[in-house]
Amino acid sequence: FTSETIERIYNEYIRNAEDRVQVRDGLLDAMGDSLFVLPAIEVARYHRDAGNPVYFYEFQHRPSSATGVVPEFVKADHADEIAFVFGKPFLAGDV
Numbered sequence: 377f378t379s380e381t382i383e384r385i386y387n388e389y390i391r392n393a394e395d396r397v398q399v400r401d402g403l404l405d406a407m408g409d410s411l412f413v414l415p416a417i418e419v420a421r422y423h424r425d426a427g428n429p430v431y432f433y434e435f436q437h438r439p440s441s442a443t444g445v446v447p448e449f450v451k452a453d454h455a456d457e458i459a460f461v462f463g464k465p466f467l468a469g470d471v
Contacts, residue, residue, distance in 0.1 A: 401449070412454070435460075 377385075389402035420430045435457040438450070446453065 397449075 385406055389406040390399055393399045393402055416432070420432055424430045436451040437456075437460070438452055439456055439459065441459075442450065442453070442456075
C-alpha cells in the first residue's frame, strides 16, 4: 500500500474512534470489507455484466450457538447463515 492508501483506509475506518473498542471494530470492518465485501461485489458485477440477475445480502444475526464460543462483539461469522437457510441437519452431516 502507498502512504496515501493507508491514510484513506485510516480515515474511513478508524479516524473518529474514541476508544479501543471502536478501533477494533474499525479494523474488523476494514478487514471484512477487503476480504469479503470487495471480492463479492467484483464477482456480482461480472455476473451482472453477463446479463444474470444478482442478489446481495449481509447476514448479521448472531446465532444462539455462538454464545460462549465467539466473543460477544461478533455478530455473525462467515457461513453462519447456512444453518438458517438449509437447517441444522445440513451442518450435522445428515444430508
